[in-house]
Amino acid sequence: MAVRASARYEGRIDAELSLSDLVILIRDVERGGDGSCLVFDMQKGIPPRNWMPAGSQMQRTNDGLIFTHPQRGERLEIFIEQIYFEQALVPELGSELLKLGAEREFTALIAQHLDKLGDNLALAGIEYRTSAGPVDLLCQQTDTGQAVAVEVKRRKIFPSAIWQMRRYLDALRHDPEFRQPPPRGIMVAPSIAKPAQELLRRDPDITFVRLSYQDLKALNQPKRKPDDV
Amino acid sequence: MAVRASARYEGRIDAELSLSDLVILIRDVERGGDGSCLVFDMQKGIPPRNWMPAGSQMQRTNDGLIFTHPQRGERLEIFIEQIYFEQALVPELGSELLKLGAEREFTALIAQHLDKLGDNLALAGIEYRTSAGPVDLLCQQTDTGQAVAVEVKRRKIFPSAIWQMRRYLDALRHDPEFRQPPPRGIMVAPSIAKPAQELLRRDPDITFVRLSYQDLKALNQPKRKPDDV
DNA sequence: CTGCAAAGAGGCGGC
DNA sequence: GCCGCCTTTTTGCAG
Numbered sequence: 001m002a003v004r005a006s007a008r009y010e011g012r013i014d015a016e017l018s019l020s021d022l023v024i025l026i027r028d029v030e031r032g033g034d035g036s037c038l039v040f041d042m043q044k045g046i047p048p049r050n051w052m053p054a055g056s057q058m059q060r061t062n063d064g065l066i067f068t069h070p071q072r073g074e075r076l077e078i079f080i081e082q083i084y085f086e087q088a089l090v091p092e093l094g095s096e097l098l099k100l101g102a103e104r105e106f107t108a109l110i111a112q113h114l115d116k117l118g119d120n121l122a123l124a125g126i127e128y129r130t131s132a133g134p135v136d137l138l139c140q141q142t143d144t145g146q147a148v149a150v151e152v153k154r155r156k157i158f159p160s161a162i163w164q165m166r167r168y169l170d171a172l173r174h175d176p177e178f179r180q181p182p183p184r185g186i187m188v189a190p191s192i193a194k195p196a197q198e199l200l201r202r203d204p205d206i207t208f209v210r211l212s213y214q215d216l217k218a219l220n221q222p223k224r225k226p227d228d229v
Numbered sequence: 230m231a232v233r234a235s236a237r238y239e240g241r242i243d244a245e246l247s248l249s250d251l252v253i254l255i256r257d258v259e260r261g262g263d264g265s266c267l268v269f270d271m272q273k274g275i276p277p278r279n280w281m282p283a284g285s286q287m288q289r290t291n292d293g294l295i296f297t298h299p300q301r302g303e304r305l306e307i308f309i310e311q312i313y314f315e316q317a318l319v320p321e322l323g324s325e326l327l328k329l330g331a332e333r334e335f336t337a338l339i340a341q342h343l344d345k346l347g348d349n350l351a352l353a354g355i356e357y358r359t360s361a362g363p364v365d366l367l368c369q370q371t372d373t374g375q376a377v378a379v380e381v382k383r384r385k386i387f388p389s390a391i392w393q394m395r396r397y398l399d400a401l402r403h404d405p406e407f408r409q410p411p412p413r414g415i416m417v418a419p420s421i422a423k424p425a426q427e428l429l430r431r432d433p434d435i436t437f438v439r440l441s442y443q444d445l446k447a448l449n450q451p452k453r454k455p456d457d458v
Numbered sequence: 459c460t461g462c463a464a465a466g467a468g469g470c471g472g473c
Numbered sequence: 474g475c476c477g478c479c480t481t482t483t484t485g486c487a488g
Contacts, residue, residue: 095270382467
């Protein structure tokens, strides 16, 4: 549905959308949808300007449309001035999305290439759960038995990630299985912000290894020469 | 545009979208759009299944559509099996969205009601920048001069927010202006998760004040009785 | 530009 | 259900 309309949302915040040219996607429950509604600017923006969650109820009025979600206390009113076009249809085939290269695969690849992180590392656990949360990879030095927590970021590392690692290490220091010798940490990411690097400079327990998903994928596909495209 | 199609995205990750019933929103630059493209499942989901950012170039092929964004190294191919409908139009009126009740307003309201956080508090700064990041509100005890960092969350507090506060306090302890007497912190939010509460129980420097945007709005509009609706 | 954090975040997996 | 964390996060803001 494409319209010229304004809108008002009340619920988790209050919001007013000015009169503008909009595309509205309605997932009508009666037509196999989940009861959600999305309102987009026709010109720009990835996120919707307004929306209602799955399970909303729709009412048509003289002015336009009203969506309500009583359980969540949300309400979206759309005041339609002009309808450019409207089309209803019943979807039959749902979609499935397969993603490769998200953090899970990145972590799995690193687990296959622990030598890139250092010598004598053996995998002790994936998503190992500490009291401070799950560590992406837990390794152990085969020579000393030292636990090595590995935190993988697909994007640039910021200071909060360093603190996250510090919490994991602190939790491991209270874990009877890994407390001795004192554990250390490795941050793996394609890049690191300067303030985060400064934190590491003063922290003898945590190191940074620069590695991207592309780097690791290349290791698994070593047959292509660099000039092949 | 509503279609039965499959899609393949290559760029920041690799992704494959199965053959399914989809709604495609194309912001064609030639028609006043920003060059972005959004692909939605007709049935469900707030976020798009696939998308391309603003500034992408579109090509029509026999199979369907190809979007490329060379600068960002992204590519989205859509293989169309059936077109349910297609409609092109030129948007004329862009939208503006006014939001009330987001964290900025919440923080501003708290600044007007510091008495709700404790006695003898005076505002020293909004979004006060420490070396660890900006503190929402910085206050000072008028009696002792103690700095009081206030962190405002519009939603439930989780442990990471407590650690965020600890970093701010640590930064303030190194700030010549506020290091003495040792600063303390107040977390303001409508609720707090149990693990976060447990952290606070052991932390004498940080306290939690339960307060929601609705609560504060009510304080500014005290004329209505509770039974008015 | 980088750094940093909010978002009406949504969505996923684990417990 | 709560909790923790990732996201092709996007968006906004300040230095």
